[in-house]
Amino acid sequence: MRTFGVEEEFLIVDPDNGSPVPLAGDILRLHSAGPQGVAPPFGPTLAIELQQEQIEVITSPHSSLSALGAEIRAGRSYADSLARKAGARIAALATSPLAVIPHATNTERYDALLEKFAMTAREQLTCGYHVHVSVDSDEEGVAVLDRIRSWLPVLTALSSNSPFWNGADSGYASFRTQAWNRWSSAGPTDVFGSAAAYHSLVADLSGTGVIMSPDFDARLSARHPTVEIRVSDVCLDARDTVLIAALVRALVDTAAKEWKSGQRPDMVSAAVLRQATWRASRFGLHGELLDSKTHKPDTAKHVLAALHSHVRDALEETGDALYAKEGLQRILSQGTGAARQRQAHQRTGSLAGVVAYATGVTHLEPVDHQHTAEPYLSTDAGTAVLVAS
Numbered sequence: 579m580r581t582f583g584v585e586e587e588f589l590i591v592d593p594d595n596g597s598p599v600p601l602a603g604d605i606l607r608l609h610s611a612g613p614q615g616v617a618p619p620f621g622p623t624l625a626i627e628l629q630q631e632q633i634e635v636i637t638s639p640h641s642s643l644s645a646l647g648a649e650i651r652a653g654r655s656y657a658d659s660l661a662r663k664a665g666a667r668i669a670a671l672a673t674s675p676l677a678v679i680p681h682a683t684n685t686e687r688y689d690a691l692l693e694k695f696a697m698t699a700r701e702q703l704t705c706g707y708h709v710h711v712s713v714d715s716d717e718e719g720v721a722v723l724d725r726i727r728s729w730l731p732v733l734t735a736l737s738s739n740s741p742f743w744n745g746a747d748s749g750y751a752s753f754r755t756q757a758w759n760r761w762s763s764a765g766p767t768d769v770f771g772s773a774a775a776y777h778s779l780v781a782d783l784s785g786t787g788v789i790m791s792p793d794f795d796a797r798l799s800a801r802h803p804t805v806e807i808r809v810s811d812v813c814l815d816a817r818d819t820v821l822i823a824a825l826v827r828a829l830v831d832t833a834a835k836e837w838k839s840g841q842r843p844d845m846v847s848a849a850v851l852r853q854a855t856w857r858a859s860r861f862g863l864h865g866e867l868l869d870s871k872t873h874k875p876d877t878a879k880h881v882l883a884a885l886h887s888h889v890r891d892a893l894e895e896t897g898d899a900l901y902a903k904e905g906l907q908r909i910l911s912q913g914t915g916a917a918r919q920r921q922a923h924q925r926t927g928s929l930a931g932v933v934a935y936a937t938g939v940t941h942l943e944p945v946d947h948q949h950t951a952e953p954y955l956s957t958d959a960g961t962a963v964l965v966a967s
Contacts, residue, residue, distance in 0.1 A: 596933030600630035672740035672811035739915030751862025814915030828889035
């Protein structure tokens with residue numbers, strides 16, 4: 579069974595007014611300061627990001643979805659416990675609802691990014707969610723990249739959690755995707771065909787003197803024997819985080835089997851896939867998406883059903899089929915993070931209320947850990963409450 583792990587980026591926010599605060603350094607110092615900063619035995623790694631108003635939480639690799647899910651929840655709780663000591667909270671928001679001027683993290687790499695990319699880097703306070711899945715070789719990894727790319731916009735729609743930007747409703751479900759795609763190498767790729775072709779393109783891009791590493795929607799990891807899928811917003815609800823990890827591993831499993839059986843990848847162009855990503859970013863699950871096979875508009879419900887059908891066998895083999903089915907039904911019923919943020923805004927009448935709501939949802943835990951059914955969320959006056967189903 580393939581191992582997988584995730585990286586989640588979180589906003590660090592003022593608990594009183596919801597504004598992002600530049601406290602990543604303080605949180606990391608607490609992390610390494612001694613007994614009060616010791617992570618759980620299976621605990622995650624914490625890391626800095628481009629801006630001091632965000633923190634990254636990285637899990638270990640796992641083979642079971644339940645173990646990965648446990649560490650995802652533990653990582654959120656642990657990072658928040660350190661943020662509380664620093665006078666803040668962490669919130670699973672892919673962009674800040676409130677206007678903010680970010681404070682860059684001073685490292686040699688980030689200083690170079692800021693110098694080269696100017697306002698693109700200065701304004702880049704976005705929180706993504708990356709899933710790493712193990713592969714046997716670069717050749718298998720590139721074969722997987724070639725065969726999953728048509729499905730990645732569906733993950734963007736499913737994870738959409740960034741409707742607000744600079745104090746206003748952007749009109750997008752995932753405005754993070756729009757902000758992120760300003761980087762010069764971001765976005766979908768054409769079919770590579772081989773590991774040699776992949777590495778040749780990366781070398782050519784590096785040779786331009788513009789990029790430090792490719793920001794493709796999905797890529798080979800430079801540090802691990804994995805493919806890294808990078809299209810998702812950080813998810814408001816940890817259950818959505820776990821669901822997307824399950825779907826990504828199933829996509830990788832399915833693609834690897836297609837490659838081994840000699841099935842050719844979909845040769846749709848990156849230009850068309852960029853339109854699919856735009857639709858996913860604009861509408862989330864509340865508008866038409868592009869079908870991942872015909873590349874024509876269809877309902878989000880049908881496109882999600884096609885994704886589920888495509889990976890059903892792989893989900894059955896890993897034992898994740900029921901979780902995925904119930905998770906997809908739950909999101910279709912309750913809405914994406916973007917929809918729930920907008921609902922919170924309507925309910926509370928303020929963007930600070932959105933942040934307060936999101937902070938609560940970020941850290942919700944099942945009330946009965948022995949209960950096998952998924953819990954569901956209800957809200958009352960902007961306060962999230964967990965109720966066993």
